[in-house]
Amino acid sequence: MKTNRIIFWVATIIIVLFEGVMPAMYSQTEMAKEGIRHLMYPDYFGNTLVVFKILGAIILVIPKFNWRIKEWAYAGFTFNFLFASISHWAIEGFSMNAIFPLIILAILMVSYIYYHKIKAARIPE
Template identity: 40%
Template sequence: MKRDKIIYWVATTLIVLSLGFAGFAYFTDPAVKAGFKHLGFPNYFRVELGIAKIIAALVLAIPAVPAQIKEWAYAGVGITFISAAIAHISSGDPAGVVIAPVISFIILVVSYRYYHTQQVVRGQFA
């Protein structure tokens, strides 16, 4: 079980850092603002998504957060990554830009799978 815990925390830490840095960049980086404009999204969506990513990072990082709330965070972040990939594909962005949310989604799935492994060990899920 120690191996499972290490995999969970490595994957979760990568996701949390990604979400935290992205959320911060959404408010501070002019290139991100230009990227949202390039994708055709309104400015308020960038702000909304930045707030959501910071909240999701906190929810996934804090062990004391209830399991049901973590489940919603995983779902929301997964939808965000899939939507980002679709938006970049639709706007004709190069494969290097499209692959980033796909890789993030894969890491998120690993985190989610091993999150459930940890919950079964604690007896919280059957």
């Protein structure tokens, strides 16, 4: 059980750093704004995306949130990573920018799997 918790928290903290902390700190930089424009999204999309990323990160890291809300956060991040990969692939072709979101998606899957392992161990059958 302790190993499951460690794996869960390491994976979850990586997601929170990439999807909560970094967007909060760097979303208003010119480089971030240019990244959104480069993918041909409107400027407001970047701001909306940052708000939902921060909310999702908070939901994942605070244990007291209802499991149904956590499921929505995991689903939102899954769509985010898939569509980020597709967007980069469509604009730039096959590149590291198209693969990187899928690597982070794999880390998210680890967090999700171990979240359910921990949850199942807590709930008596």
